[in-house]
Amino acid sequence: MFDSLFHRQSGPDKAAQLAWQERLRDVETRWFAFLEKLEDRMESLCSAALPELRALRRATDDVNRRVYQKVLSGVTGQLQNIHDRAYHTHDEKVLDTWYEFREEFKMTHAFFDFGHTFRQNCEKRYQEFEACLWGWDKLLHETSRENLEEEYRRVLEICTAGGEKFTCKQCGAPISIARAFFISVNLPCPACATQNTFDPGSEARELPFIARDLAEKRVAPLYEAYQNGGRTPELFRQYLRARYDELNRMLPDLKAHHEKRYHNEAATTQGDEGNE
Amino acid sequence: MTENKIRSFLDNLKKTAETQKNYGLYREASLPVMDAAVCPHCGAGRAKADGLTHCAYCGRRFLAVALDDGIYLKKTDNSPNV
Numbered sequence: 385m386f387d388s389l390f391h392r393q394s395g396p397d398k399a400a401q402l403a404w405q406e407r408l409r410d411v412e413t414r415w416f417a418f419l420e421k422l423e424d425r426m427e428s429l430c431s432a433a434l435p436e437l438r439a440l441r442r443a444t445d446d447v448n449r450r451v452y453q454k455v456l457s458g459v460t461g462q463l464q465n466i467h468d469r470a471y472h473t474h475d476e477k478v479l480d481t482w483y484e485f486r487e488e489f490k491m492t493h494a495f496f497d498f499g500h501t502f503r504q505n506c507e508k509r510y511q512e513f514e515a516c517l518w519g520w521d522k523l524l525h526e527t528s529r530e531n532l533e534e535e536y537r538r539v540l541e542i543c544t545a546g547g548e549k550f551t552c553k554q555c556g557a558p559i560s561i562a563r564a565f566f567i568s569v570n571l572p573c574p575a576c577a578t579q580n581t582f583d584p585g586s587e588a589r590e591l592p593f594i595a596r597d598l599a600e601k602r603v604a605p606l607y608e609a610y611q612n613g614g615r616t617p618e619l620f621r622q623y624l625r626a627r628y629d630e631l632n633r634m635l636p637d638l639k640a641h642h643e644k645r646y647h648n649e650a651a652t653t654q655g656d657e658g659n660e
Numbered sequence: 661m662t663e664n665k666i667r668s669f670l671d672n673l674k675k676t677a678e679t680q681k682n683y684g685l686y687r688e689a690s691l692p693v694m695d696a697a698v699c700p701h702c703g704a705g706r707a708k709a710d711g712l713t714h715c716a717y718c719g720r721r722f723l724a725v726a727l728d729d730g731i732y733l734k735k736t737d738n739s740p741n742v
Contacts, residue, residue, distance in 0.1 A: 432666045436674070447689050454677035455670075462669075542692070553696035554705040569732045570712070571694075578696055578705030579712060585692040637731055 401495050404485060408502040411481050415506050418473060419513045422466050430520045433459045437527040447586050456524060463521055470513060478506045532598045536591075536634070540564050543588040554578040566591035566635070592635060599630040624650055697722060711739025 437459070440452040485499040543564035550559050557575035559582075566588045570579045600607075603626045610619040628646040632639050698705055699715040699722075710716035713723040716739070727738050 428663070429666055429669075432663075433670060436670055440674075445689070447687050450682060451674070451677045454680065455673050458673040458677070459670075548692065550694035553694065554698065559694065567731065570708070572708055576705070577707040577709070579708055580694050580696045583690070583693050583695070586687055586690045588692070589687075641731075 400488075404488075404495070405498065408481065408485070408499060411477055412502055412505060415473075415478055416509055419470065419509055422470055423513060423516055426463065426466055426517060426520055429459065429462055430524060434523065434527065437524065438530065441527055442531065444587070447590075452528075456527070460521060460524055463517060463524075467514075467517055470510070470517075474506075474510055478503075478510075482506075529597055529601060532594060532601055536594050536598050539587055539591050539594055543584050543591055550580075550582065552576060552578055552580055554580075564588075564591070565637075592638065595631060595634040599627050599634065602630050603627045620653065621650060624653075708737065712737045714739040 433455075437452065437456060440455055441449065443452075446452070482499065482503050485502075489496045489499060543566055544561050548561075550561070551557065552559055552573035552575065555573060555576040555578065557573055559571055559573055559580055561571075561582065565582060565584050568581055568583045571582050572579055603623060606619075606623040606626050610616075610623050613619050624646060628642050631642050635642070696705055699718065699720050701720045702715065702718045704715055704717045706712050706722065707716065712733070713727065714721055727733050727735060729735050
């Protein structure tokens, strides 16, 4: 009478166990092979796409970089497809098999462990696949930030009009562009005091956006330190301050605006919530 | 996907991206330029000391709005006594 209480429950017989063993091994092998195939596909797709994206990003004829953005989202869309395929296959093949197995062998059954190992192996392999996928995704998106330093220097040159000489429209006296302007600005003629409007051109308007990304990139080690150092408010404040100091250095004209943003962000962002 | 398939996929993607019609605003690339607004009535330019919203000589209105504090323009750049 107490046998069923103190001993592992009896379940399907040996033959059924063997059949299950065969089936689980088969599913596992197929699942591993499937993920490997998807990983190969991802690798060949992304390694071909990366140089293309870098070249498109460098092209300066498209101010808004629309072609680059479209190609990027096309490629990441492919990655998303691969991700979805893996997800659904995991659902249909691996999990369904596992649920079926679990129905038949209760946790107390001696053969249960075999199924459990199968489940864990498949799960681990799936996680490895996902890590690989997000790694590629990150690399693809990184292409927009790779040459920020170079881009910043180039646009800064444009903002000062590359040392080009401009003259007053009223009296013809030369007007020098003293520093980098990224929006239209009124400059007085040193001879007749007439206000001349200097428009630094379309690319100069990108400067604040490049500076914002570049500041984030330059203080990335501090953000990492914050994430690895227990995400304390103090470390976050250090990171934030460094980021806005960097911005102030790059765009001194926007200092008042930056300080306002710093105080807003410092007041509303809790240390443990992190950035963005 | 084989090498060729990927190549043609990327080429198609690029071609579509280049030829696709864009909606919304499009900024044309422009070069740095210097220009001055001159009063169409009397031909005078504007000087910061006299205020920027009205012509200091004939009083013609350049700007319908009053200037507010911005990055470069300040409230003090409004023409006085208008």
